[in-house]
Amino acid sequence: MSMALPATTSEQEITTQTTYQEPAVIDLHGLSVTFGRRQILKNLRGDLRGKAIGLLGPNGAGKTTLIHTLLGFHEPSAGTAQIFGHDIVDEANKIKSLIGYMPERDSFIAKMSAVHFVRLMGELSGLPPEAALERAHEALFYVGLGEARYRRLETYSLGMKQLAKLAQAIVHGPKLIFLDEPTNGLDPPARLRMIKLIREIRDSGEANIVLSSHLLLDVEECCDEILILRDGQIAVYCNLEEERKSNRKFLMIETRGDQQRFVEALAKLGCEYAITNASRMKVVLQDGVEVRDLYRLAEQEQVQLRRLSYKRDSLEDIFLKAMENGHGGL
């Protein structure tokens, strides 16, 4: 029995066939991070080039540690990484002037209005006071907090606080924005608004985004590349767009009759398949094979096709397989 899987390799190193002129957004060179005796990140390698990179993984996989290390909060125990060609250890300040960060947890400076807070963050990023104030107003309007910008942050709802965090991350117009669980705790309308903003920033072409989340839907809606971490190692790195375009379409088929004879006939047609239970199977159509061929085959083998639907390899499938299979990448 064979089953089409998202492209994976056993090697951790991600290699790309294309030769790029521009430096990668993030270039990992054997990056390892150890806390005490625990190795959190293990020899991560690869160059990430997506406009929006989704960082996925189960709890404790090392997503947040990776972001924190790239931000310079933790020292690598071995290896290093580069952001836009700048080393995270040797050129930390240069990198920090290019990035914006939206932390996962509530992070504020107390007893400040939103506009004062965002302005302060802008000034700390190097903007002159007047420019910081102007951009603070703009950023707050942009995220939808324009009317509430003079209110103290303590009085904000959770959704508003998330938006204020986004505003401080973009006030200085960074080239790369790290968003750590940006939709955490948001109600559906607030979540949609956040997703819309992230997509707008991505589509503006002015900034790259690294989005860490364990909500697959968020990543699927916002990102063009995904990096899945498991136990501090890269489990999968792939381009979602290419995955979508690769026409790797599944047919979910429910049959009644002699399923074994039917799948043997499918194999003769050169189709890959996976039997999920006594009556259901997933089939990948090969080039030149049409759905009408399956109907003909069913008639020939005296099998009823009770249900037939297309199902693409969703991010959830990729994620679950990465959790089962371990390391890999495109």
Add this chain to the structure above:
Amino acid sequence: MAVYEQTYKRYAGPLTPEWSRFLIIPRHAYRAVFNSKLFTAFFVICFVPLLVEAIMLYLRHNVGALAAMNAQVRDLFVVDAFFFEVFVNIQNSFAFLLALLIGPPMVSRDLRNNALPLYLCRPFSRTEYVIGKMSVLLILLSLITWIPQLLLFFFESYLEGFAWFKENLWIASSIFIASVFWILLLSLLTQTISALVKWRVVASGALVALFLIPSAFGLFINEVFSTLWGNTISLIASIKNVTSGLFGTFDYVGEIRRVRGYEGTIVREVLLIEPPLWISWTMLFLLCAICLALLSWRVKAYEVVK
């Protein structure tokens, strides 16, 4: 990213020099601090002793005013190192109260609200953060300690003449060192306590306790063992000794203590001698080093659980 455009745009304008960014913290802190009328009032009160000092200096040299008051102020006090030491000590006490008012919440508030990652993900280092927070106190306390004291010293020099200025120039350096060392120590202590304790009231209490408890314990040692070596653990005594040393009024020989027996009879007399001055300096420098180590340990974007 103009308000009306509602699009994301990168910033392409000029940036401020990196070395000057630590000053952003005091600038924003003063906005908040001087919003309080109570604090502003107290800050104004801190200048009252300086005003008194200035009036004293003025009257001492103004014959017409003295005649009108039918007084001989010139004979009442002498403007020497001791005169300035007294006022330096008064201003240092006010500096302590000011530090107590604004120091404790500075780092603790950021720790409580997880604000440190927001500072440190920017081109702004931990050192700049600590210097920025310390300079909130350093600048404010300078305004009520060494800056006006030096101005008054120069005022007195102007009234007395160049000879007096030349002869007493060392007092100016004593004023500067004594005040700056005190406010530096205060800033470090308040920042450290603020970084260790999250609640303002507890942090304020801890700062007061740090001065009072070791001093009380030092006094207890002095009494029980008939010595002055207990002063080595007293922050108040160490500061007092260092300031006296700088103004040339430090005296190694203290009082003669009479040790009495059970029936109240004098058993023996002990001449109490202050520990050497360098011990006080060492203790204070050691305290500064401990504060820096603790700050370095606490001021981090995230606590790492090993």
